[in-house]
Amino acid sequence: MQIVILKDAAAVAEYGAQIFIDQINRKQDSVLGLATGSTPVALYQELIKANQANKVSFKQVTSFNLDEYLGLDGDHPQSYRYFMNEQLFNHVDIDKSNTFVPPGDAQNPITACKMYENKISQSGGVDVQLLGIGRNGHIGFNEPSSSLASRTRVKTLTKETVEDNARFFAEGEFQPHLSITMGIGTILEAKKVVLLATGENKADAVRDMCEGAVSAVCPASALQFHQDAVIVIDEAAASKLVNAELYKHIEGENQKLQQYLAELKH
């Protein structure tokens, strides 16, 4: 794991966005794995800025979102499809027919999950997967006890997740307790994974993910098995890491190495 600790949420968004911009500029037809939640919003704003300044183009990009609420169609303001349109797709030059979100309104959710997996494989697989993390260590909607080898499937949300996300729903409004989510096995197949976490309320989950045992109790800990996982966090989210100073030292050395390699090329 590459653990990058930065000053604040704005620095996290910029650092994360640059990984996506570099990826697309290296490979115009990149396949991106995208995420919802409040954490990636600032990163999406950076991508929109870069697109509008002609620093990156999404014309040939394909995207797959991690998850969707089961029972909401894409026009529902709380659906993750709607969120993606509002927060990113409507503002960049991406071809929306190349953007995929699990279908929350699928008549048969079980076959829809299989089809989603097939679609990802047919695209050649995800080049870079963006992730946030739930307070309980979930990634996508892979709640604690999820199989670390799981594939896209229907998952029941924990009470904690339903409560955390209740702020987006009006009082009395139907709030789904089921979701379709890429599995942990699906996520681990992405060539690169970038997880963002900001704020003190993520500090426990970040510690368990980076320094705890690999366990279904903290689904994000499975990223310890990924060969190219970058964890980008602010000081508040890093506040419970025992080895924070070590990670900062390693990152400093890593930056020097990257600079040396960049100079070698010229």
Ligand SMILES: N[C@@H]1[C@@H](O)[C@H](O)[C@@H](COP(=O)(O)O)O[C@@H]1O
């Ligand atoms: N399914 C999403 C996750 O993908 C996201 O990581 C998590 C944290 O969201 P936030 O960034 O708002 O804390 O929320 C939801 O449960």
